[in-house]
Amino acid sequence: MTRRLSLALLLALLAIMAVAWVPGCGSNDGNEFEDRNPDGSLPDGGDPGGGFGDSGGGGGGGNGTDGDFSITPRDQTIDVAIDQEKVTVAPATLKFQGKWRDQDVVASWSLDRGELGVVDNNGVFTPANTFARAMSGVVRVTGRYQRDRLYQASTAVTVRLHITQNGKPADPNGHGVGGVPIGGTVDNATKARLKGTPTNAPDLIGLYPYDGTVWPRGLFAPLLQWQSAHPAKAVYIHLKENGFEYEGFSSGTNLVNQPIWQAIWDKATYGNSGDPKDLLTLEIRIDDGAKTYGTITRSWTIAPGALKGTVYYNSYNTKLADAPTNGNSAGVIAIRPGQNQPVLAFPENKNKCFVCHTVSDDGSTLFAQYGVEGNDSTGRLNYANGRSYDLRNGQRIADYPGDQASNVANNRKFLWSGVYKDGSFALQSSRHTQEFYDGDTHVFRRDNGQPVAASGIDGVITEAVTPAFSPDGKKVAFNQWTGGPGAGNGYSLSMMDFACGAGGGGTGPSCGSLAFSGLTTLYTSPVREDRKGFLGWPAWLPDSTGLVFHNVIKRPDGSDSPLATWKNAEAQISFVGTNKVFNALRNLNGANPNGSERYLPTNDLHKNDERLNYEPTVNPIPSGGYYWVVFTSRRMYGNVAPGNPYEVGNGSAPVPKKLWVAAIDINRTDGKDPSHPAFYLPAQELNAGNLRGYWVVDPCKKNGNSCATGDECCNGFCRQNDQGALVCTDKPQGCAQEYENCEKDSDCCGAGAGYVCINNRCARKVN
The missing domain is CATH 2.60.40.60 (Cadherins)
Structure with missing residues (x-):
């Protein structure tokens, strides 16, 4: 914990320096x-x-x-x-x-x-x-x-x-990344071999991390994982970038993975200039006691920004939620980048199988379903009951009790709904998902679950599946299964404009009237077959100019929903802009859509991991010149979780079903893949199956509270007070810094030089 606090202090110090010296952004002398x-x-x-x-x-x-x-x-x-x-x-x-x-x-x-x-x-x-x-x-x-x-x-x-280090430093291990701790010291003869010319070994294969990954700052260090026919008794880890070099040596028995020392990872990532040309390079060599073999090489980009917010995700066989009598241990779990372990988001929901959640972009509202034993004809758990929470204070907002047998009005209400940016209402997803609301699509209000009149939707769009509002609140995307012109029977994504009328508020919807219009088809799958080509789970980029989505390569075996992720289901993450330009995110998925040129490692159970990526969402706050996509993947996690990708598990051994994160270029070009190879999100429970991560902003702080950047503050600005501490404040004179509030590009410090206003926050665009 001490190390994380030290890192937080470092971030605060960096922010103080920025406040003190950036021109027009809080310095005492405007021309400094x-x-x-x-x-x-x-x-x-x-x-x-x-x-x-x-x-x-x-x-x-x-x-x-x-x-x-x-x-x-x-x-x-x-x-x-x-x-x-x-x-x-x-x-x-x-x-x-x-x-x-x-x-x-x-x-x-x-x-x-x-x-x-x-x-x-x-x-x-x-x-x-x-x-x-x-x-x-x-x-x-x-x-x-x-x-x-x-x-x-x-x-x-x-x-x-x-920096050189021989053997284990005084650094605890265990950040939800698995593996063994850093090993013991290496003798001088072995060190000399490791630093010399290695024997070429084609069987020495790096499993994780991937080459070309873009890393944010503030994460726990990755676990280096490899495979080789030569049992490793010693390993050499060499990191280098402009102005920084680390050489680490450690020993052990049959070594197949080693963590990067956390202190070194922090120094490398925070010391990196953030220039795309200033790559952080890695070399790994192993020694079997007689020969050194090598070399695994990687080159990484370090984004000059830390990830913001909290990820809320579903977890099955989690140790954090006790299992009901007739069901698996499951719950909504919360994890923050930099934390060393996740927590149960709402402790009152232990024993309830509280899952299937959606979250508003402003981080205020979470909707989820929970199972109650014995309320269907078989006595099994079901997800008919809904509940909403105010994430700003952890308090329950409302319950939406359902009856699986008869109460269609409340049964699975808000399940997979598209939540408006402030959480006060949601556009309901209708049918075709694995768990589903069995009525036509309507807008429901958060406070009491009652329908709200919505022109352009009511009586027009009967089945809008997995809808999602854009961050600016002006558009909504969904799979238009039936209803209205252009319905695609599951093979298309549609978009509509949305107008939020004046009035509203109180405990009800924040919009006095709700009007949907301009129905258009964004993308239609070129493959339209019974077993493939279905589209779902759209998630908008923060600038509301495009969205990532789940593109079905092979639907689940049997009669389950084509948008489900189990029973041998295969999918990839794709992108489409509001200009209707499609892009398969090859780098994020791990290979081209046809499965060729894959870079992901393989074994007998993982031969096509580039086809095992599902249900994306996007961090609403850009950071370091990138958008950040979190998605579910059943790919092998090196040699820590190499087993059956569809294994449910019993909580006693690692399973591959995990959350991964990939960077998307803000400054993207149509027709060029804007994504980068993904990384495993640290601190997940290795023995639990995790999915459906929602990345949301944290509850804002009032003026006078400590902060590091403006996105933490209700008024949107974080500046130095008279005592030199960073605190939330009203809008100061001058331009807005990165993460602070803005209305247009010219509000941002550095407008015209790589900084723009995205979703009312100043963001670095150039990468």
Whole structure:
């Protein structure tokens, strides 16, 4: 827990620095740092230049003068070496001097990245010089000199970090990623072999993570997994990026996986510049006691942003929910990126098989169904009963009791419904899913479950299956199974415009009137057969310009719903824009739609894992230049969960059915795959089958509460107070920072230089 708190403090510190120095965004002097990009990077991209030990000049010059005022020296590089968590090459200090027309003058000094070091009143910069604090990156040192006006000049210092570790550090393992802990030490002879030229071994195959993955900051470190015919007694893990290098050695018996040390993962991801050219590269070599074999290589992009919000997902055979007498242990589980374990979202629902949930984009409302034993003719559990919760306070809003035998009006009400962005009402999904509402599509209000008049839907669209409102609330997408022109019998996705009339509110719908219009077909499957071609589970991107969806390759065996995910069902995640341009997300799925050129590993049970991806949703907040899709997959998770992809399990062994996450380029191009290879979402219960993740924003904070970024605040802004702490506040003067509220692109710091307004939040677009 200490490590996570330290990371949170680091994030807060980074945010404080951004508030202090980004022009027009909360600094005391409106013209400070006009030579720096809005995100705090150098104008030329801040490439530190050269690998560790090179004499490259580092980071670019920036604005080193201001009229007759300048500072020296310029563009310096400092190297720090650490072995076994101890500094072995002590970082040098740098003395900066202010000059007026080449004469020394007394200046005041500051930094833009306090986590990289400190500068004193005399202009002496000292980089962080302990293992715990050491970070790589580019820091800008600024001198200020008061004469007829305030002059300022700045220069870059590149801090480069080289860390070696032999054997297990003082770092606990167990982040819901599986595997064995970091092993013991490696002798000198084995180390020499591991760092030398390895024997080529085609049978040495990397299983996880995948090459080309885009990683956000703030996650638990991934578990490195491989297979080989040579039993590994030692392993060498080599990570490198601009300004950072790590060499780790560990020993064991028949090693097939090893975690990356969490402290190292944090330093690598937070020290990365965020420039797509600054790749984090990985090398893995193994040694059997006589020879070294290699090399597994990976290259990854680090997105300069942390994931936001909470994922709510269904889990079966979870240890967090006790099993009812006649059913499996199941519940809605909550997990936040950076947490080391999930929690039962609503403890009062133990023993109820509380599942099949949907959530509003603003994070206010969750609808779900729960089973009650004995209320159908067989006495089995069913999901006829509904319930809603206010996620801001964890309080129940309303119950919607149903009777599977007769009460169609309430039976499975709100099941798979499209929830409006504020949660006050939902468009009901009708029939054709595995569990379904058996009436025609209507809009129902949250407070009492009663229908609401909705022109364009009522009496027109009878079966809108798995509907979803766009984040801006102006559109809705669904599978138009029947009813209305263009009905596709399960093989098409449709879209309608939605107008929210004035009025409403109180405990009822926030819209005084509801009007749907402009029915159009977004996409029709080119394959329309009884066993394939069905479309469902659409989920909008945050900018409301397109959506990802579940594209059936093979429907389940038997007569189950074609949109179900079990009994040998196969599906892929696809994309379609509101301009009707379709794109198969090859990188996310793991191969081309026809199954060729797959990069996913295989075994006897997992021969076509690129066809085992289902039910996508999208994080409503962009981060680091990307949208983030969370989806269910039955793919093998390396050698931790390589078993039967359709295994239900009994909670005693890992099963493959898990949540995965993939990045989607914000700055996408029609006809080009905007997705990237996915990563396993850490901290899931390995022995539970998990699915249907909804990523939602967390409850907002009122003014005066601590924060890291503006999306956490009810008023949308997080700034430094008089005591130097970041707190929620009203809209300040000047532009809005990343994650803060906006209405148009020009509201954002850096508008025109890679920052745009997406779903009323400023976001980095360029990646």
